[in-house]
Amino acid sequence: MLIGAASAFAAQVETLPSMLLRKGCADPWLFRHDGKFYLAQTGASKVRVLEADTLSGLAATDCTQSIAYDSASDPLVKQLGYAGVNGTWSPEIHHFTDADFPGHSSWYMFLALRDSAPGDARHVKSVVLKSLSGDPAGPYGHPVTGEKFSSQLVLDKNGKPYADWAVGQSALVIRTGAWKGVYALYVTEKGRGTRDFYQEIRIARLKTPWQLASESGLVTVPTQFWETVGASRTAYRDPEKKKSAPYFPRVVEGATAVYGDKGDVYLIYSGSGYWTNYGLGQLTWTGEDPLKTTSWTKFEFNPIFTVANKRGKHLPGLDLQGPGHASFFRDDADKRFLVYHAYPYNASKSAKEVDGERLAPGAKGKRRHAYVEPYRIDYGEWNGTGWGVFHIGVNDNTHPAASDTQISYTVKKKVKGLKD
Numbered sequence: 001m002l003i004g005a006a007s008a009f010a011a012q013v014e015t016l017p018s019m020l021l022r023k024g025c026a027d028p029w030l031f032r033h034d035g036k037f038y039l040a041q042t043g044a045s046k047v048r049v050l051e052a053d054t055l056s057g058l059a060a061t062d063c064t065q066s067i068a069y070d071s072a073s074d075p076l077v078k079q080l081g082y083a084g085v086n087g088t089w090s091p092e093i094h095h096f097t098d099a100d101f102p103g104h105s106s107w108y109m110f111l112a113l114r115d116s117a118p119g120d121a122r123h124v125k126s127v128v129l130k131s132l133s134g135d136p137a138g139p140y141g142h143p144v145t146g147e148k149f150s151s152q153l154v155l156d157k158n159g160k161p162y163a164d165w166a167v168g169q170s171a172l173v174i175r176t177g178a179w180k181g182v183y184a185l186y187v188t189e190k191g192r193g194t195r196d197f198y199q200e201i202r203i204a205r206l207k208t209p210w211q212l213a214s215e216s217g218l219v220t221v222p223t224q225f226w227e228t229v230g231a232s233r234t235a236y237r238d239p240e241k242k243k244s245a246p247y248f249p250r251v252v253e254g255a256t257a258v259y260g261d262k263g264d265v266y267l268i269y270s271g272s273g274y275w276t277n278y279g280l281g282q283l284t285w286t287g288e289d290p291l292k293t294t295s296w297t298k299f300e301f302n303p304i305f306t307v308a309n310k311r312g313k314h315l316p317g318l319d320l321q322g323p324g325h326a327s328f329f330r331d332d333a334d335k336r337f338l339v340y341h342a343y344p345y346n347a348s349k350s351a352k353e354v355d356g357e358r359l360a361p362g363a364k365g366k367r368r369h370a371y372v373e374p375y376r377i378d379y380g381e382w383n384g385t386g387w388g389v390f391h392i393g394v395n396d397n398t399h400p401a402a403s404d405t406q407i408s409y410t411v412k413k414k415v416k417g418l419k420d
Contacts, residue, residue: 009035009412011332016055016372016407019394020355021339022063025370027090027254029327030058030339031136035412037329038136039339040091040109041370045071045084047091047111049137054411055372068138069129071113073149080115080125087114089124090168090254090325093136094209100173100182101208107131108209109140110169111151126166126186127151128210143210154184155211157204162212164188172203172257172265172290179290182206185219185267187253198222198250201269203290217291219267219283222250226279226303227271229312254325255283260377264388267296268338270324271303274368277314278322279306280340282390284383297384305392307345307399314347314362319354320400321345321364323371333410336375338392341368342400355403371400372407 021028027042039050039058047069052058071077071085089112098105108130115123129140129151142150154162154169165188172183184204191197200221207213222228228250254270265285272278281302288295305326307318314321326340344355344365351358357365373393381389394401 010415011410012413013408013410014054019371019373019405019407020403021059021370021372023369024367026341026368027325028339028341028370029092032329033136043088047088051137069140070149074151076151082115083117085113086116092170094171104208107136112167124167126154126169152210157212168253170256185255199252201252201255218293219296220252222252224302227252258328260388274322277308277312278324279303280324284385286385299383304390305398318347319345323400331409332412338375339370339372341370343368
C-alpha cells in the first residue's frame with residue numbers, strides 16, 4: 001500500500017462474541033453484498049431486511065426498523081381470500097442479472113404467505129417481489145407494476161397461478177453447459193392430515209423470477225432414517241376411526257444451492273420436523289439434467305449436521321435442538337460460513353439457563369435463534385458421485401458448538417489515506 005489521498009480497502013479480522021447471532025430469528029437468510037451483511041427472517045406478517053457492516057452490527061440492529069414487506073398492504077392477500085397473513089415464511093433474496101433474465105436484472109425476494117384463518121398450514125402460496133430501490137434491503141413490491149408491498153403469485157409454465165401447495169422457494173443457477181439456466185427449488189407436500197404425510201423437494205426451470213418455464217422435476221423425498229423419525233410423534237385425525245392417531249413426520253425442505261470451488265454444485269437441505277431433531281443433509285449434482293431425480297445423489301452418511309445419534313436420540317451435552325434451514329456466505333478472505341436456526345435446549349439432568357431461558361431437563365426454548373458457524377468442503381471424501389463432502393461447525397464434528405463460542409471472520413473496510 002502507498003500513502004495517498006484516495007481511499008482503499010484493508011482486510012480486518014472481526015470477532016462475533018458469540019455464535020448466537022440473533023434471538024427469535026427463524027429461517028435466517030444471510031448474505032454479503034458490496035461490503036455489507038444483510039439478514040432476512042421468517043415473520044408473522046412482515047419481512048424485515050437488516051443491514052450492517054459487521055455480524056456484530058447485525059446482532060445489534062433494531063428489528064422494528066427496515067420493513068421490506070408488509071402483508072397488510074398487499075392487495076394479493078384479499079384476492080386470495082385470506083383472512084390475513086400469519087406467516088411470511090422462508091424469505092430469500094437473490095440477485096439476477098440480464099444474462100439470467102433479460103430485462104429483469106434486480107434483487108428479488110422469494111416468500112411464502114400463510115393464511116391466518118385455518119390455524120394450520122393448509123393454505124400457503126409462494127410469491128415473488130422485486131426491490132423497488134435497486135438495493136437488497138428494499139422495499140420490495142410487485143415485479144411488473146412496481147406497487148410497493150404488492151406481491152406476485154408464482155406462475156406455472158402456462159402463466160397461471162401455481163396450483164399446488166408450495167413453500168421455501170430458492171434458486172439454483174447453472175452458468176455454463178447443456179443445463180445452463182436459472183431453476184426454482186421449492187417444497188411440496190403429500191397426504192397432509194394422514195399417516196402417509198411426507199414432503200418433497202422439487203425443481204423447475206424459470207422463465208422469469210416469478211414464472212416457471214417447465215414442468216417440475218422431483219429432487220428427493222424422505223428416504224433416510226434421520227429424515228423420518230423426528231424426536232416426537234405428531235397426531236393426525238383418522239377419518240375412519242374418527243380419532244387422533246400418531247405418526248412420525250417425514251420431512252425434507254429448505255434446500256439451498258451451494259457452489260464449490262471446482263464447478264461442483266450441492267443442495268444442502270433440512271430433514272425431519274423443525275420442532276424435533278431437525279438436521280442438515282447433502283445432495284450432490286451429477287452434472288446431468290437437474291430436473292431428473294437421478295441427477296441428485298444423496299450423501300450416504302447424512303445428516304452432515306445434527307444433534308442426534310443414528311437412532312434419532314439427542315446427544316448428551318448439546319444445548320441446541322433442531323439445527324437447520326441454513327444459508328451460506330463467504331467472508332472477504334473467502335472463508336465459508338453458514339447461518340442456521342435452532343432452539344435452545346437443556347441436555348443436562350438439572351434445570352439451567354440456556355441462551356437466556358431457564359429450561360427444565362430435556363426441554364427446548366420457546367423460539368428459534370440464529371447461529372453462525374464455519375464450514376468447509378473436503379475434496380478428499382467421496383460423496384457418491386464425486387469428491388466433496390461438507391464438514392460443518394467450529395468443532396468439525398457434524399455437531400453444533402457451544403453457543404457462547406466466538407466466531408472470527410474477515411471483512412474489507414475502507415481506510416482513508418491509502419491507495420493501491
